[in-house]
Amino acid sequence: MNKSASTVNITFESPTRTSRPSASSFHHRNLEGVPESTARQMAQDFTTYQHEPSTISEKKLYKYQSVDQSGTLEDECLVALDFGEIVTLEVTHPSNVTVREGA
Incomplete structure (x- = not known):
């Protein structure tokens, strides 16, 4: 079976702590093997949150089966994504892979 898999590149900022002030720091995370449909939904939800935050929850949970x-x-x-902390979310290089059921 052919299935498209993507990499989701996320840059987020650590939440500020009221008890201990510190300089904000950015972190980067790559989610590999994300089904293309799930990756597109993450990107769409992030874009919607940026432009119309009242129409989508700030925190959202995504569930999928990844492909190596x-x-x-x-x-x-x-x-679990917290759109209030995410600075950028990009979907890159969808590629067709042959999925082998159960290994």
């Missing part, structure tokens, strides 16, 4: 580079389905992934 050899096309083997991996365990179910749960990703």
Whole structure:
């Protein structure tokens, strides 16, 4: 079975702490093997939150089954995104992989 998998590149800012002031810091995370439809939904939700924050929840949970580079389905992934902390979210390089059921 062919399935499109994407990488979601996320840059986020740590929340500021009221008890201990510190300089804000940025962190970067790549989510690899995200099904293209889930990656598109993450990007769409982030864009919607940026332009119309009242129409979408600030925090959202995504559930999907990732695909490794050899096309083997991996365990179910749960990703919680806090759009209030995300600075950028980009979907890159969708690629067709041959998915091997259950390995």
